[in-house]
Amino acid sequence: MLMNFCLDVVLDFVNKLSCLRFCVLSANQRYMGEAGGFRVSSSERVREMENGGYEVPENANEHCPGPQSESAGKSDACEGCPNQQICATAPKGPDPDLAAIIERMATVKHKILVLSGKGGVGKSTFSAQLSFALAAMDFQVGLLDIDICGPSIPKMLGLEGQEIHQSNLGWSPVYVESNLGVMSIGFMLPHPDEAVIWRGPRKNGIIKQFLKDVYWGELDFLVVDAPPGTSDEHISIVQFLQATGIDGAIIVTTPQQVSLIDVRKEVSFCKKVGLQVLGVVENMSAMREKCPEMLNLIAFSEVFDSSAGGGVKMCMDMGVPFLGKVPLDPQLCKAAEEGRSCFDDSKCQISAPALKTIIEKLLSQLEVSKI
Amino acid sequence: MLMNFCLDVVLDFVNKLSCLRFCVLSANQRYMGEAGGFRVSSSERVREMENGGYEVPENANEHCPGPQSESAGKSDACEGCPNQQICATAPKGPDPDLAAIIERMATVKHKILVLSGKGGVGKSTFSAQLSFALAAMDFQVGLLDIDICGPSIPKMLGLEGQEIHQSNLGWSPVYVESNLGVMSIGFMLPHPDEAVIWRGPRKNGIIKQFLKDVYWGELDFLVVDAPPGTSDEHISIVQFLQATGIDGAIIVTTPQQVSLIDVRKEVSFCKKVGLQVLGVVENMSAMREKCPEMLNLIAFSEVFDSSAGGGVKMCMDMGVPFLGKVPLDPQLCKAAEEGRSCFDDSKCQISAPALKTIIEKLLSQLEVSKI
Numbered sequence: 001m002l003m004n005f006c007l008d009v010v011l012d013f014v015n016k017l018s019c020l021r022f023c024v025l026s027a028n029q030r031y032m033g034e035a036g037g038f039r040v041s042s043s044e045r046v047r048e049m050e051n052g053g054y055e056v057p058e059n060a061n062e063h064c065p066g067p068q069s070e071s072a073g074k075s076d077a078c079e080g081c082p083n084q085q086i087c088a089t090a091p092k093g094p095d096p097d098l099a100a101i102i103e104r105m106a107t108v109k110h111k112i113l114v115l116s117g118k119g120g121v122g123k124s125t126f127s128a129q130l131s132f133a134l135a136a137m138d139f140q141v142g143l144l145d146i147d148i149c150g151p152s153i154p155k156m157l158g159l160e161g162q163e164i165h166q167s168n169l170g171w172s173p174v175y176v177e178s179n180l181g182v183m184s185i186g187f188m189l190p191h192p193d194e195a196v197i198w199r200g201p202r203k204n205g206i207i208k209q210f211l212k213d214v215y216w217g218e219l220d221f222l223v224v225d226a227p228p229g230t231s232d233e234h235i236s237i238v239q240f241l242q243a244t245g246i247d248g249a250i251i252v253t254t255p256q257q258v259s260l261i262d263v264r265k266e267v268s269f270c271k272k273v274g275l276q277v278l279g280v281v282e283n284m285s286a287m288r289e290k291c292p293e294m295l296n297l298i299a300f301s302e303v304f305d306s307s308a309g310g311g312v313k314m315c316m317d318m319g320v321p322f323l324g325k326v327p328l329d330p331q332l333c334k335a336a337e338e339g340r341s342c343f344d345d346s347k348c349q350i351s352a353p354a355l356k357t358i359i360e361k362l363l364s365q366l367e368v369s370k371i
Numbered sequence: 372m373l374m375n376f377c378l379d380v381v382l383d384f385v386n387k388l389s390c391l392r393f394c395v396l397s398a399n400q401r402y403m404g405e406a407g408g409f410r411v412s413s414s415e416r417v418r419e420m421e422n423g424g425y426e427v428p429e430n431a432n433e434h435c436p437g438p439q440s441e442s443a444g445k446s447d448a449c450e451g452c453p454n455q456q457i458c459a460t461a462p463k464g465p466d467p468d469l470a471a472i473i474e475r476m477a478t479v480k481h482k483i484l485v486l487s488g489k490g491g492v493g494k495s496t497f498s499a500q501l502s503f504a505l506a507a508m509d510f511q512v513g514l515l516d517i518d519i520c521g522p523s524i525p526k527m528l529g530l531e532g533q534e535i536h537q538s539n540l541g542w543s544p545v546y547v548e549s550n551l552g553v554m555s556i557g558f559m560l561p562h563p564d565e566a567v568i569w570r571g572p573r574k575n576g577i578i579k580q581f582l583k584d585v586y587w588g589e590l591d592f593l594v595v596d597a598p599p600g601t602s603d604e605h606i607s608i609v610q611f612l613q614a615t616g617i618d619g620a621i622i623v624t625t626p627q628q629v630s631l632i633d634v635r636k637e638v639s640f641c642k643k644v645g646l647q648v649l650g651v652v653e654n655m656s657a658m659r660e661k662c663p664e665m666l667n668l669i670a671f672s673e674v675f676d677s678s679a680g681g682g683v684k685m686c687m688d689m690g691v692p693f694l695g696k697v698p699l700d701p702q703l704c705k706a707a708e709e710g711r712s713c714f715d716d717s718k719c720q721i722s723a724p725a726l727k728t729i730i731e732k733l734l735s736q737l738e739v740s741k742i
Contacts, residue, residue, distance in 0.1 A: 089456045118521060119490010119599050149600040150489060150633050195601045195636040197643060200571025203602065228490050229520040229598070230566045231574065262521050265566040272568060 057083050068092065098243060101211045104170075105244035108142070108219040110366060112278065113237065113249040115270075117262025119228040122283040123252040125336040126326070127225035128156035130250075132341035133359050135180040139220035142173060144210055145184035146237055147227035148203040149196050154186035158339025162187055170215035183214050200232035207236050220368075228262075230269040238273045247366055248276030250323065253311055254284045260314050267318045278365060279323035281358060282311035321365070324358040326351055428454050439463065469614060472582045475541075476615035479513070479590040481737060483649065484608065484620040486641075488633025490599040493654040494623040496707040497697070498596035499527035501621075503712035504730050506551040510591035513544060515581055516555035517608055518598035519574040520567050525557035529710025533558055541586035554585050571603035578607050591739075599633075601640040609644045618737055619647030621694065624682055625655045631685050638689045649736060650694035652729060653682035692736070695729040697722055 057067070063077035072078070073088025081087075105111070114130070116123040124147070131143040145153035154160050154174075162174045164187045173181030185196060185206060198206075216222065227233055238246070249270050253263040263280065270277045315322040326332070329351035335342040342348035342355065363369075428438070434448035443449070444459025452458075476482070485501070487494040495518070502514040516524035525531050525545075533545045535558045544552030556567060556577060569577075587593065598604055609617070620641050624634040634651065641648045686693040697703070700722035706713040713719035713726065734740075 085460050086457045120492060149602050192632060193635040193639050195640040197601045197606060197640055199603045199606060230568045231520050232570045235568060235570060261563060264564040268564050269566040269568055272566065
């Protein structure tokens, strides 16, 4: 009587150049003959889809070639399928927008995604300070915010209330400095309180536009700040950029136990989509060593809980690099709230050196020498 | 040359019983005749869709009746539309699953959504403790976790490693006590590290199954814990439950400024979908009054920043009730990490009385008297 679910989704990018394959190991319910007894097995049915990331419809025939394949609606396997006519008439072949994205990205040397399993770990703060730091090293930097429903990058860069301009070359990013351009849906909202109530396909659409229509010019680095999780935004950004070459992902976490569970999921996501994990950054940490007297006061709090080992241990378990710890620094938080770089003055004494070490480690991993 | 975007999506539930209307005020780019000049206006084009929540395809004709409408593909407006044939052959009419959901929900007296604009504010901790508290008052309680990509409810309720069973009546929730049942995708994963890499439609599918196929039995309260944001999960849960009557939403926030910005978006979401805001709960607060000496140490940190007024002020601005503040309590965090109720022993002296007051306020708002 036990229902043993096994819900596996495997994104199998077997060909990095153009033919993205999306494999769905679908949970297939099979009636077992007992009273109300079902058993669900993961590997009974493997469905593959070309050029996609779209799922095969639930009611499709057993050997569905995928609604985007050339033989969709025309294959023998489509005989009698309720979707046959729709598939036969739908547009086919590789997405022409992918070619436009490849062209746009030809002027971008390095692409780095910043991910986190859980919200509230300081991911956007890290993305912002990473961009400030790279720009301060005289690199040409672009920062793309793909958190469509909760964009915080404009605030973190001190760019609230700015708007995007359009030229013959495309959408122009908003510039903090001449070598640091930023793009976010936050620049497109008529009112900061306004909710962006969008389902996945619409979010994917604007992300594609950001990649296809924004004129970044020559960039040394494109830093992409993603929302927490492993859903539409994450699948889409990898899918859209895969053919252009992504350097990898930085995963931001905190020493908190619940956050570490979610970051393991993020590492598993990277492995499944073939994205290199450049490293894990443990944020709001190191207070343990610096201010033990304060730790006693707030032991077991949301910020500093009892989880031993934290990020370092998890990295060893998962076989991914640990880039370093960023101490909880009131001055860093203040800089982020005010949209300033923490490297500009000597206020962020606790966090700035740690961030600098992390970024240098990252650059040496990417085999980029300072300008 | 200024591109003034106005991206409005209005969910207009005009008829609560069965005919859900989904209005999309689509951003319609109109070429202005200047060199590369676009101006985008919000209200140029209003598209409506019956029985949906699906969007009108970007390439649809001007007066598209909506792909789910009876006249889809057959209306005069469909002439020459690239989607005409697909629309003409797609299944029509109201979603039959909505009737099944209405039947399931007939035994549930009150339905409460727990929302937050930003992650990491302690929303799941609040949902868990609210459920524990209601169960301790001898109410029959169900807790539904619709955070599909990052479920933390199983851990918060001390139910890690549990599995869902199936009976003739449907999927059985996992029970903490005889009057507290829990449903989460976390119970269906073969491995806790495994990422659920799902796009919107698949997430919507499992949420529908949770509402349609779970046998809750007679419930006084169904508490629904949503992920942060305003996307698929949020639109779907409101759409699926609208016809069954939702009591309203509780929005959880922190006194942090960035979190308050996002909660305003959540309030705007509730207003747009016609969901009553039962109140806002400010989490991790009140340390200001209780431990001013500690506040000095960590002033401007991520947890306690300089934003004056916080939740109370925002509620007055937005015209929604303020339910109360929950102090940052190390013991509450410990209880949540260990999946325990904070009301069971006398350890959570700082937070438990505050939570109790909030829940009593909530019950009096819902006009529910204690058993």
